[in-house]
Amino acid sequence: MHQNLQMNSFSQLDLFGGPQFPPDREKATTQRQERRSGTFTDNMRLPIHRWFRYSAGFSAEWVEQAIKDFPSARPPVVLDPFAGSGTTLLAAEKAGAVVYGYESHPFVSRIAAAKLLWHLDEQRVLHAAMSLLGRAKASKPRVPEQLPDLLAKCFTPATIERLLALRDCYIEIRQETDEWRLVWLAITAILRSCSHVGTAQWQYVLPNKRKAAFLDPFHAFEAKISEMISDMDFAKRIGFHQTATMFSHDAREPAPIAEHSIDLVLTSPPYPNNYDYADATRLEMTFWGEIASWGDLQLTIRRFIIRSCSQHTAAERLHLEDLLEDVTLAPIQAELTEVCNQLATIRMTKGGKKTYHTMVAAYFVDMAKILMQLRVACKPGARLCFVVGDSAPYGIYVPADLWLGRLAVATGFDSFSFEKVRDRNVKWKNRKHRVPLHEGRLWIKG
Ligand SMILES: C[S@@+](CC[C@H](N)C(=O)[O-])C[C@H]1O[C@@H](n2cnc3c(N)ncnc32)[C@H](O)[C@@H]1O
Structure with a gap:
């Protein structure tokens, strides 16, 4: 039987409300603002954001507030290097800030680009x-x-x-x-x-x-x-501005925008937690005849996005030693090597023999490249916020926020701090481990 569904109801990865800026510029927010900017579900109630549901990573209202809180007389120039379905871009357009977005998943970037056409007749x-x-x-x-x-x-x-x-x-x-x-x-x-x-x-x-x-x-x-x-x-009617430019672009590659032009980066990258972003639009891409099977995802999508799932690294048949030799990993090399070696050993005792060992190494190689590109794109004194979570594949802890912070400082940013938003241990619970995990905002400055 067909009937009208509430098309906006949607549970999601979640919860990114709370204080808006790093501790030195924290502002008191009212309870009402906290509540309203708190969850991704909020986006599905917001005009335009609700056109296509996707894992946004944060609420548009939080983005808008972060832009308004930026300490300058003019709105900051904003970049989201993992723009997804365009939450940051639309929020910045509402706030009247110039904004750039990259998204390298070809289908998702088309969705974001379409949402930015709200100004048509x-x-x-x-x-x-x-x-x-x-x-x-x-x-x-x-x-x-x-x-x-x-x-x-x-x-x-x-x-x-x-x-x-x-x-x-x-x-x-x-x-x-x-x-x-x-x-x-x-x-x-x-x-x-x-x-x-x-x-x-x-x-x-x-x-x-x-x-x-x-x-x-x-x-x-x-x-x-x-x-x-x-x-x-x-x-x-409420005066959105046409200030966004969306690039179908791989954030690991040299940037399509001017050097030293960005004041504020607001983004939610994939976490090193085995989410397969390529799979997220498999139904839609199959419907449009763009892929014939799950196997096509590697060629059509995964090769363009960062390596944050084991399906990706298994398909690429990567060698751990080659990845760990990458000089960009120097600031975390010793700890990363230990974690990856443990994962390489443990996988041999598991039925699935998942390639988490190469996934984790490749993830940080990719993120180091992106941080370098961001250093070039950002003005001196810029602020960056990465909404990230840690992970524990096969129960081995991967401190993503800490390692990304260290990589950022090694690329020339001044400092980093982590603002925890919530504890979690959801994704891996069926792996029977009890490693406490968290999600929050990694703030980078400089
Ligand atoms: C958590 S989602 C971001 C969602 C976004 N905040 C939104 O509003 O929909 C992370 C996104 O990063 C994209 N991505 C992964 N690797 C990328 C890369 N190398 N360059 C650009 N985007 C990438 C993924 O395809 C995914 O859409």
Whole structure:
């Protein structure tokens, strides 16, 4: 049975409210502000942010407050090198700050770029969307015999028929205009709410989990377009500024922006905790025919993103010794080598023999490269905030915030401090270890 779902309900990685700036500039915030800026779920209630759900890492309201709190007369120039679906960019546009974002996951960067089109003419978007819907409704159902397994598992025959009608009509009539980029986003954004299986939670699809209610594609599309139109109108009325530039760019590579131009970096990088960002949009990319199977993720996405999951390092067949020799790791080399060697030993006693040993080493090699690029992009005296968490693969503790802080100082930043936001031990609980973990804000200055 189809019925209207609360499309915004969404549990997420979480909780980044609390004090806004590093201790030297901490401001008292009211209880109400704390509550309102506290969780990622907040983003799914916010205009534009709610267009596509993704693991944001922090709330837009926190970003906006951090920009407002920046100690200068003018709004700071902001950078998010892991821009994802664009939380920092949209929050900065609301705050009137010039902002740049990099995202190297090609599909996710397209989503963020589409969200930044809030300034388009609503009537033109509506016209494109309604002409598509009319055509899809009138089209003859055509479900291919060879439907990808994932789509067959995720959608009932009636649902996939309508979704494919939207997709195929889109492919037939779309034009290379910005309006049609928003129509693409609307189709992409409704897929999970139209599925009768467990697709709702970040990040994996659970075909055996049934949902009590799911949406009809034509209704969902219409509702999504109407939400988008109303948010576009809202953004214009409250005075969003067109100040964001989004680059489909790998943050490890030389920056596409001017040297020494950034005042403030606000970002949430992948943690070294085995989350597979490539898998996050597998359903959507399969639907659009961009990948045929899980195996395609390595070539289409993982090679562009930092190595923070063992699937990635297993596919690259990395050698630990080569990674540990990287000179950029010098400030943490001894401790990192010890941790990685322990992981290399432990894996031989485990059935899965996961490549956490190379994952952890490769993660810090990649992050060291990014910190070097950030040093070049940032002005002297800049401030950077990384929302990060530590991890404990196979129960071996990896102090991510501490090691990233040391790498940052080695690249030429002055100092770092860590502001814990919460304790956690969720991700690894099924690995039967009890290592206490935390998440929080790594502040870097200089
Ligand atoms: C925690 S998410 C950030 C989410 C973001 N705050 C948002 O609003 O959606 C981390 C992001 O970093 C991206 N990423 C990973 N490696 C990258 C790289 N080398 N360059 C740029 N982005 C990268 C991932 O694809 C992922 O979207």
